[in-house]
Amino acid sequence: MSAPKATYHHGDLRAACVRAAMELLEEGGETALSLRAVARRARVSPAAPYRHYADRQALVSAVAAVGYRELAERLAAAHPSPSTPEQLARVAIAYVQFALERPALFRTMFGEPCDRHNDERAAAAAAVSLYVREIVERSFPHADADADALATAIWALVHGLAFLHLDGKLDAPTPPVVADRVTAAIQALLTATSTGGRPAGLRSRHR
C-alpha cells in the first residue's frame, strides 16, 4: 500500500480478481462484471486474468464460491446452532437479508446455471446445502417420515422468499418489514395445516 509498487508482477492477482469482481458486482450489478473491468480495477492488462481463470465463467464461479461461504457465515452468525423452529426462523431471516443486501451476488450464485465442472463452486454450494439440511433436521427432530423432504421444503420456502423479495414481487420496503414478512410467512404455513385439515390425498401417483 505504501510503496508505489513499481513492480511488474502484481503479487496476488488471483485473489485481487475475485475481490474486484465482487466490488463491481455490488456497485453496478451483473452487467458491470466484465473481465476487462476486473482487469482495470486490478490495474492490470485486459488479458492478465486469463493466467488465473480459464474464461469469464471460471471467474464468476470463483466469485459465487466465496458467495456461498459468506452466506454460510452469515447464517451461522444469525444463530450458531439452531435447534428450534423459532431459532430456525432467525436463520431464515438472515438468508433473505443476505439476498437483499447483496442482490447481484445472490443472483450470480443462484440465478444462472451452475457450472458443474467447477469443483470449488460445487463444493461451496454443497456445503451450504448440507448445512441447511443439518439445522432443519435439528430443529424438527420429530419429523419421523421424511426428514430429507422437510429439509428440502424449508430450504425451498426460504429460498423462494428470498427470490420473491428480490424481484419485488412482495413489496417489503425496509429490512424490519422483510423480517416480519418472513416470520409471518413461516408462521402462516406452519399453522395452516392444523386449521385447514390434513391433505389426505397428497400421495405420489408416480410409483
Added chain:
Amino acid sequence: MSAPKATYHHGDLRAACVRAAMELLEEGGETALSLRAVARRARVSPAAPYRHYADRQALVSAVAAVGYRELAERLAAAHPSPSTPEQLARVAIAYVQFALERPALFRTMFGEPCDRHNDERAAAAAAVSLYVREIVERSFPHADADADALATAIWALVHGLAFLHLDGKLDAPTPPVVADRVTAAIQALLTATSTGGRPAGLRSRHR
C-alpha cells in the same frame, strides 16, 4: 413460406422478434439471446429490431411477459380452479415442471432484475402473482389469521422448489421423480407442525 418474400417490409417483425428470441433462449440458453441473433433469425438487418424495441432489455422484458402468460396457462391447465391442498399440489408440480422444461425462459423471468419501467412485463407478472394468491386462498379457506402471508409462503415454497431443482441442488433426474419430490416436500412441511409442536416464539420483534 412458399412465396420468396421479395418484399422490403417484414410484416410483423415485432412478433417475429419475440418468437425468435424465445427459440434462441430455449436452444442455446440466455447467452444465445442476442439482438443480432434475433435479427439474423428473422432475416432482417441487425438494427431493424430497434424499430420495435428500445434496447435489448426491452426485448427481454417482452419475452418474459409472454413467459408469464404461458406459465399462467400452464398452471390453469394443471387444474382449472383448485380448491383443496391436493389440487393445489398438482398446480405446484406444474409450476416446477414449467421451470425445468424451459429453464432459460424461467431464469429470464425470475433470475434477473425485473425492469419496472416495462408495463407489459409488470402487468403479466402481477397477473401470475394475483392468480397464485387466489388459488391459495381458495385452497386454504380456514387460514383465518393472515391469508396473505400464507399465500406468500406457499408461492415461495413452490418458487424455491423450482429454483433449487433448476440448479440441481436437489437431484431429481426425471419429471416423475420431480413430481414426487414436490409432493413429498409439501407433505412434509404440512405434517411437520403437528408432530413437531407449534413454534410459540414466532412473533415479530420489529414492532
Added chain:
DNA sequence: GTTAAGATGTTTACGTTGCTTACATTAGGC
C-alpha cells in the same frame, strides 16, 4: 553469481455484441 526454466503480465489483434446516426424503401391517405 550466472543462467536457464517456468510463471506471470503485456501487446496486439480478431470477431461479436449493443447501440446510434443517417439514409433508403414501402404503404396508405389525399
Added chain:
DNA sequence: GCCTAATGTAAGCAACGTAAACATCTTAAC
C-alpha cells in the same frame, strides 16, 4: 400520382471475450 409516416438498411463506434506472440520477473540449479 404524391406526400407523409412507418419501417427496414448501411455504416460505424465503443466495449467485450478471447487467443497468440512477446516481455519481464522469480526461482533454483549449477
